[in-house]
Amino acid sequence: MTAEDDDLVARIKQALKVVIDPELGHNIVDLGFIYDVSVDDGVAHITMTATTRGCPAASFLKEGVASSACLVPGVEAVDVTMTFEPPWHPSMISPGVKASLGFAELN
Amino acid sequence: MGSKPVIGTNLCKWTVSYFALAVVWLLLAEILMATGFGFPHDDIGGPDTLVIVHMVCVGWLSTVVCGALIQFVPVLVARPLYAERWTLPALALLTLGLTALLAGFLALGGHFNGPLWLLPAGAGLLIAGFALVVANLGMTLWSARPLPAPARFVAVGLACICVTAAFGGMFALVLSGTDLGAQWPDLLVSGVPIHAIAGLGGWLTFTAMGVSYRLLAMFMLAPDGDAKLGRLAWRAGAAALAVGVVGGVLTLWRATGLNLVLLVAGAAALLSLVAYGRDVLGLYRTRKRRALELNTRMSLLSLGSLAAFPILGAASVATGSLQSHAGALAFLVAFGWLTGLVLANLYKIVPFLTWLETYGPVMGRAPTPRIQDLVAERRASKWFVLFFAGTWVATLMLLLDAALGFRIAIAVVTLATLGLVEELVRARRLADVAEPLRLPAGAAVPRLLVLRN
Numbered sequence: 278m279t280a281e282d283d284d285l286v287a288r289i290k291q292a293l294k295v296v297i298d299p300e301l302g303h304n305i306v307d308l309g310f311i312y313d314v315s316v317d318d319g320v321a322h323i324t325m326t327a328t329t330r331g332c333p334a335a336s337f338l339k340e341g342v343a344s345s346a347c348l349v350p351g352v353e354a355v356d357v358t359m360t361f362e363p364p365w366h367p368s369m370i371s372p373g374v375k376a377s378l379g380f381a382e383l384n
Numbered sequence: 385m386g387s388k389p390v391i392g393t394n395l396c397k398w399t400v401s402y403f404a405l406a407v408v409w410l411l412l413a414e415i416l417m418a419t420g421f422g423f424p425h426d427d428i429g430g431p432d433t434l435v436i437v438h439m440v441c442v443g444w445l446s447t448v449v450c451g452a453l454i455q456f457v458p459v460l461v462a463r464p465l466y467a468e469r470w471t472l473p474a475l476a477l478l479t480l481g482l483t484a485l486l487a488g489f490l491a492l493g494g495h496f497n498g499p500l501w502l503l504p505a506g507a508g509l510l511i512a513g514f515a516l517v518v519a520n521l522g523m524t525l526w527s528a529r530p531l532p533a534p535a536r537f538v539a540v541g542l543a544c545i546c547v548t549a550a551f552g553g554m555f556a557l558v559l560s561g562t563d564l565g566a567q568w569p570d571l572l573v574s575g576v577p578i579h580a581i582a583g584l585g586g587w588l589t590f591t592a593m594g595v596s597y598r599l600l601a602m603f604m605l606a607p608d609g610d611a612k613l614g615r616l617a618w619r620a621g622a623a624a625l626a627v628g629v630v631g632g633v634l635t636l637w638r639a640t641g642l643n644l645v646l647l648v649a650g651a652a653a654l655l656s657l658v659a660y661g662r663d664v665l666g667l668y669r670t671r672k673r674r675a676l677e678l679n680t681r682m683s684l685l686s687l688g689s690l691a692a693f694p695i696l697g698a699a700s701v702a703t704g705s706l707q708s709h710a711g712a713l714a715f716l717v718a719f720g721w722l723t724g725l726v727l728a729n730l731y732k733i734v735p736f737l738t739w740l741e742t743y744g745p746v747m748g749r750a751p752t753p754r755i756q757d758l759v760a761e762r763r764a765s766k767w768f769v770l771f772f773a774g775t776w777v778a779t780l781m782l783l784l785d786a787a788l789g790f791r792i793a794i795a796v797v798t799l800a801t802l803g804l805v806e807e808l809v810r811a812r813r814l815a816d817v818a819e820p821l822r823l824p825a826g827a828a829v830p831r832l833l834v835l836r837n
Contacts, residue, residue: 296747299739300602302754327391329602331462333740336392341747348749359391367605367672379675 282316285351289314289321292349296341298327299334301378309369310338312360319353321346326365335359387527389462395455395740395837398471400812402451403730404833405479407805409443410723414798417791424787428711429576431493435486440718442482442510445588446545448726450474450517452733453538453591457521460535460598461528466520474516481509485556492559500560507556511549518542533614537594540622544586547629551579574642578632584714585653586625588722589690593617593660596683599729600664603680604671614663621656624649654694661691678761682728682768689720689775696783712782719775719797727771727804735759735811741830741837742814750824757821758811767803774800 293311294304301308305325313324323342327335339359346355367380413436416422422433458465465471485506491498525531525539557565558572565571594614601608628649635641664687676684693716700709735758743752774796781789812832814822823829830836 295749295751297752297754299743299752299755300736302756329459330389330391331393331459333393333395333459334744337740337744337747339391340745341749344748346748364609378673380672 285316285321285349286314289316289323289346289349289352292345293323293342295345296338298338300328303370303374303378305338305342307371307374309371310365311342316352319351321349321352321355322358323355324358324360326360328365330361387463389528390464391462393458393462393464394468395737395835396465396468396471397835397837398475399451399455399737400734400835401472401833402447402454402475403734403808405475406444406448406451407801407808409439409447409482411798411801411805413439413444414794414801418795418798420787420791423711424782424785424790431489434489435493437714438482438485438489440723441583441588442478442485445718445722445726446514447475447478448730449588449591450478452595452726452729453521454517455733455737456595457524457535457538460532460538460595461525463524463528466523466527470516470520474513474520477509477513477516481506481511481513484509488556488560503556503560504553504562507549507553511553514545514549518546533611533618534594534598536618537597537614537621538591540618540625541587541591541594544582544590544625544629548579548583548587551575551582555579570639571636574632574636574639577642577646578629578636580714581628581632581649582625584717584722585628589717590621590625592722592725593621596725597663597667600667600680600683603673603732604667604676605673606667606671608667613666614660616659617656617663619656620652620659624652624656627652650697657690657694661687677732677756678759678765678768679728679732682731682772683725685768685772686721686724686728689716689724689772693717693721708785709783712779715782716775716779720772720779724772724775727801728768730808731759731764731768731804734808737835738812738814738830741835742827743824746824746826749826751821752824753817753821757817758814759807760810760816764804764807767800767807771797771800771804 290306290311294306296305297303298305298308298310305311310327311323311325315322323346325339325342327338329335339357343355343357346352370380417436422430422436426432454465454471483506484502487498488500488502488506490496491500491502521538522542525535528535531539554565554568554571555575558568559565597608597614600606627645631645631649632642635645693713696709696716697706697713700706700713735755739755739758746752774793778790778793778797781793809832810816812830814829
């Protein structure tokens with residue numbers, strides 16, 4: 278990836294913060310739902326997860342990720358992959374959000 | 385093996401319609417009880433009491449549980465609902481069937497001069513409605529074998545509603561004086577415990593226990609991946625129900641031994657409840673989310689009622705007063721445990737569905753509120769406190785045989801229910817969501833009684 282791509286990835290990650298997990302009330306980037314973002318010739322490849330596979334929110338989260346990434350200038354197309362390997366775990370949450378959720382010590 | 389799991393499932397259009405009708409039945413039953421209709425003013429097995437019991441158990445609890453299951457079973461097993469188009473006819477059959485059944489009971493009690501065929505007609509419609517729900521959920525579960533633990537509880541619950549409905553149908557034939565019913569003269573005496581165990585114990589309680597494993601783990605962020613979690617509670621509970629139902633039918637046939645069957649089933653049920661309590665405490669202890677939301681805290685209060693049930697039951701057996709305390713015990717299960725648990729969870733499920741319906745489609749394009757922004761916990765918590773306090777006082781009044789005290793306590797419960805219903809309506813109307821997040825471009829205010837999917 279070029280420095281330009283790195284910059285685009287950073288902007289995509291920033292844009293994805295508009296998508297929140299409605300139950301936990303925080304954006305999915307800080308919650309650790311976004312496993313990987315890469316850019317290839319203007320196409321954004323995003324690998325993400327959700328807390329519960331069958332939850333109706335999971336498909337909305339996926340569509341929300343695609344919509345928000347599409348809005349970033351320089352992104353021509355978006356490819357979102359939803360995976361449950363590895364399964365999401367609360368330890369993936371960023372420290373600041375953990376504290377605001379009143380989290381227990383994570384092990 | 386069944387089909388492959390899917391990512392995300394659809395919202396079922398009629399879920400909130402089930403909830404709304406259920407709440408209407410609950411309020412009707414509470415108002416009737418507050419005016420002194422049925423037990424304890426009338427006989428516990430009398431037609432007036434049967435009106436209340438079926439309003440609460442079929443109209444309120446079964447309708448709300450069916451509505452929740454058509455939404456939640458697909459989430460539990462990550463498979464789409466087998467046939468969404470069956471959900472509205474099922475609701476219509478359940479509602480019509482219950483209305484006819486209640487009219488039959490009122491005619492039986494001499495409140496109006498109605499035909500007695502109302503009872504079997506109502507029972508037939510109810511059986512058809514439950515059959516549609518059971519077939520729909522059963523086919524959904526079938527596609528997801530092997531089942532995860534919570535879904536196995538639901539499967540047993542579905543078997544139990546079939547037993548409950550079958551007995552109910554036979555009672556209707558006896559009570560309405562048909563020739564067929566006349567062949568089973570003792571059915572009403574010995575069959576009622578099986579009808580009640582399968583209905584309150586198997587269908588409502590066991591299903592709620594199973595679903596609560598997943599809900600509590602989700603809302604408390606507690607790990608529930610251990611395959612052993614819920615295993616003992618399921619095995620002991622399924623054994624208790626099998627002994628209670630199969631043994632009950634055998635003793636009915638041989639006309640002896642019902643007490644022994646109930647004792648063995650009771651012991652297995654107690655083991656199941658203890659194992660369940662241990663599991664819930666385990667989830668509570670290992671939770672990652674320290675600050676619990678109101679729905680979870682109130683679910684824990686309802687679990688307190690469930691824990692009180694075997695203690696009060698054992699005390700009644702020990703003092704030889706089980707017969708006279710049966711009404712109080714049934715009330716504690718139906719209101720303190722089941723109604724409390726359902727109201728606590730509706731307080732999460734209704735805002736959750738409303739959020740998905742309203743903000744799901746605009747996610748990623750505009751900032752959205754959180755689910756918690758759709759509710760006002762401080763305002764709702766006073767209604768919950770009033771509800772549980774009223775319910776526990778009402779149970780106490782039944783134990784003390786204080787009919788007037790019971791009515792006053794039920795009036796408080798009714799007021800609290802009305803308060804909570806208003807909170808749910810406010811959530812549907814997005815009344816507590818602050819601007820500018822309330823209606824981003826492309827979002828619309830939901831309809832009160834039907835989900836947009």
